[in-house]
Amino acid sequence: MAVSATCRFNCGTCETELEQNGFVYFDAIETELTAKLLEHEVNRETCPNCMADNILPLPLVFHDGERQLLVAYVPGVEQMSQEDIADALRLPYETAITDIAERMGIEFPEPDAAAFPRGEEELYTRFSALTQEQAAELLPEYLLRPTVVSSLDVVIAMVQAVQEGMGTQEVLEDMARLQLINALIETRDDPIARRKVLRHNEPYLDEELFEVIDTLSEQMVEEGNIELGGKLQLVRHEILRYKNVQETKAKKKKDKE
Structure with a gap:
């Protein structure tokens, strides 16, 4: 059961006030909607004044039960607290869980x-009224841990990947790496915040992460985006430096023992 809502927002280019109906939840079994999502035709509005393409500032929860994928797009999530x-997400997520x-x-x-x-x-x-224990007993684990992303295009990429046969866990791990890279770019001027990001994501500081960084960096250079390519290489350097520091600390601790 697809669920929609109406939102008012200003065009990101010319500030014209717009109103548009968009989706806050739908399931992969709604194949026509899923096809439109993959064609970038869901939750988008063309400004009648300047013809700019706008993504609706609505959260969107997408579910694919066959592939055990539950992903949620939240506009501006990077600047939001967990609360x-x-x-x-509460209403779209609870609506999704109720339907599923x-x-x-x-x-x-x-x-x-x-x-209530x-x-x-x-x-x-x-x-809403279930305890965590009750929810865990009644529902598959993946439904209790939606993957929250900051871009509608990321949702599209994830849905496309699983539909093309990529394993859901592999998709989620790649997404975690991409979000880690973005977080490191955003905290490049804040060493304390950057260190926290690295410490909380240590399981992903591996060779696969370096491969993702190198691939993205090469792609940016080929597309002429030298600035972003340079930022990616700085991220690579920061990760290597952090790993070296951690390895040195571990060695000193072992030597003391």
Whole structure:
């Protein structure tokens, strides 16, 4: 069951105020919609004033049960706290889970009368009232951990990859590497934030990450984007330096023992 919403926003080019209906959730079984997504025809609006292409500032949750993929696009997620992300995703995510559970034949228990804020009951679903333990017992694990991305094009790339036969876990790992690279580029002027990013993503600081960086760097140079190619090489250097420091620390600790 596809779910849509109406949003008002300003054109990113000429600031003309626009209003457009867009999707906040749909499933891969809706094949026509999925095909439109892959053709970059979902949640986009052409400004009638300047003809610029605009991506609607709506969150979008996409589900592919056959491939166990649940991905969510949240506009501006890079600047949001975890609480803000949860707030932005709550309604589309809960709507998605409710629809998926119904099609899987999963019934959620009737919530207690005091489960939701008084006067706001209509804004919540039965899923909202579940404890983490109940949700884990009722639902497959992948449904409890949606992959949140910062670009609608990233959603499209992920859907395309799994439909072409790439394993979902492999797609998710590649996506984690790409998001790590973006985070390192964004924190290049903040050494403390950059170190935190590296420390939290140590499992991905491997040869496959370097291969992704080198491939992207070569592509940027071929396309004439020398600046981004240079940033990618700086990211590579920072990762190598961080790994060397960690290895030196580990060696000193081992020698002391």
